Amino acid sequence: RRSPATRPRYELVVGLLMDTTTIIASLVTALAACAGMLFSLRTWSRRHRSKRRNDKPVKQKDKHNASTYDMKPIGFVESCWPDRRSTPRQGSLVPSSAGLVKFDPHVHPSASLDGLQGFSHVWVVWMFHENTRARKATKQSQKKNNQMILKAKIRVPRLQGGKAGLFSTRTPHRPNPIGLTLCGIIEVNLQKSQLILSGMDMLSGTPVIDIKPYVPYTDKPVREVRVPAWIQKPAAFNEVDWQESAESQLRALAPGLKLFSSTEMARSAIEEAVMNEAVGRPAFVGMLPDHEFPEVQEKQMRKVWGLKVEHLQITYIIRAQRQTGNKETKINPQEDNCKSILVMSVERHADAIRTDRKDASAR
Amino acid sequence: RRSPATRPRYELVVGLLMDTTTIIASLVTALAACAGMLFSLRTWSRRHRSKRRNDKPVKQKDKHNASTYDMKPIGFVESCWPDRRSTPRQGSLVPSSAGLVKFDPHVHPSASLDGLQGFSHVWVVWMFHENTRARKATKQSQKKNNQMILKAKIRVPRLQGGKAGLFSTRTPHRPNPIGLTLCGIIEVNLQKSQLILSGMDMLSGTPVIDIKPYVPYTDKPVREVRVPAWIQKPAAFNEVDWQESAESQLRALAPGLKLFSSTEMARSAIEEAVMNEAVGRPAFVGMLPDHEFPEVQEKQMRKVWGLKVEHLQITYIIRAQRQTGNKETKINPQEDNCKSILVMSVERHADAIRTDRKDASAR
Known part of the structure; x- marks a missing residue:
């Protein structure tokens, strides 16, 4: 055993060590x-x-050292076109189409729109907001050091497989997806902060970034206008036939339309839209049932096509030769007498019914 | 003195306390x-x-919960207008004006511009980037919870003190400061990634965000066009006189101009610009020296006005009655014979000389 004197010294050392x-x-x-x-x-x-x-600043430097500009919508479109498939390529192709721009309070619409009553036409500057391909491309491009992934050349339908530089076309797939449409003014409603327009090629929900009056001395070319041959107004059918049942359906449903004040106005818009769609890219919805037009044998002509106008689904058949290759319908005015479209039905479309039900259950 | 046995116990307690x-x-x-x-x-x-x-996403939510869209310039303007004061209100007022859009490589101009050769006119969508008032307003507005500080009503010169809502005018002071100009195509240069245009109302350095071809069937109104009385093309002088010395100065300096390939083209642009500026808002540069036109007594008519075209400073006098009240020159075609503008001199302007010197010293 150690001496008792060593114990405290040992503990002191341990304590000091622990302390340090x-x-x-x-x-x-x-x-x-x-x-x-x-x-x-x-x-x-x-x-x-x-x-x-x-x-x-409005102007900002992005990470690749190029300035960008922020645009805030001044309002949003509520148009007769509820989906992309039904929307015409250009508003001028469906002049009876209607829609309104509902302005954001931040632009003080009751004052800033005042004066437009004196004009017949406006330019609407808007965003291709449902531009899936462009959005995807932008996503990719931002990953790949901001290189443009958008195709610089666009296949032009009327060039039969040929291509043109994107800036020589009005394609939605542009570096800055801005749309420009000359619309007719139907009404300037300062109380409701609304501008009611005709000749719409904007989808419902489209953000609007500017409205400018049409001023002939600046917006009408002075020099002679020249365009390439492929830029001609696309061919369209001249007339549309209606099945009697479809006509009565329209008469019954037209009063429920928000953007058309009469059955005749809705009918014009539907006919113009169908005449255009039938030539270009109609949306297939099914085949004719066997009991309808049993004399029509050709499969192409038994196809039923669809179009949406507000909450209505319009179905029609095209009784003219369709070239499945480039998906354009060949029109022969003599042969077809240009009366080859038949509207089959006008009904509330499924999406509209579904959203109605949702609204009802929410109440 | 305490017993030696207590010492280690005391130290132990202290050590334990310190430890804890x-x-x-x-x-x-x-x-x-x-x-x-x-x-x-x-x-x-x-x-x-x-x-x-x-x-x-391209679309972003800002802090006030409204989506904004980012625009990246596709190129920049190099125009004959080096400053804001000389730039005409509308390109169509000075149709001989010239400029070019130099495209950014990220839009692959050699491919994306191909096809524009077939068109005579394009829409240029651009940013009012030197829009000091708008920039200031945006700054303020962002501070004040994004409320628009821009004036919703604009004083319209031809309304004699009256105002119009900003969306019924082409004012630069817009919520989204986008400019829209219909330009004539002079040349599409795919090698240099340049588009050479006429009818420019864009300042040199202006960012361009889109180029669209002019397509008559969509851009020409079908219905009859109606505009308010105040939107008429502004009055302008019909002819410009030149002092002989000014004419020879122009002949000597014109070959140094980048955007005009002949003296005559430069002369046309200068005359159109002066004829317009003289009516609206000419820039005062000084008074006539006493030995020049001693017969002209009225102070207003002894004022010398200036205009810049590329690196040239043009000075001129207006020998017609100017109403100092609303700053518009009254033209009386009979009385003044519409030949009331006299170009006094054409010289390299001070800024141009200064930047030349800077360039020289840098070498």
């Missing part, structure tokens, strides 16, 4: 804590600073 | 360190997440 280690440990942890807090402070101040920086 | 306090202290600091690191980790992950979120 704990002091060092606590110093280290304190340092770590300080470092952590400093780091978090730095990131916080950075975030704060960058937020403040973003507040200031 | 240091342990507690180190625990506290360790906790603080953990908290600090957790906090910094959270902020880091947040920044990271938000960065990833920004990568995806």
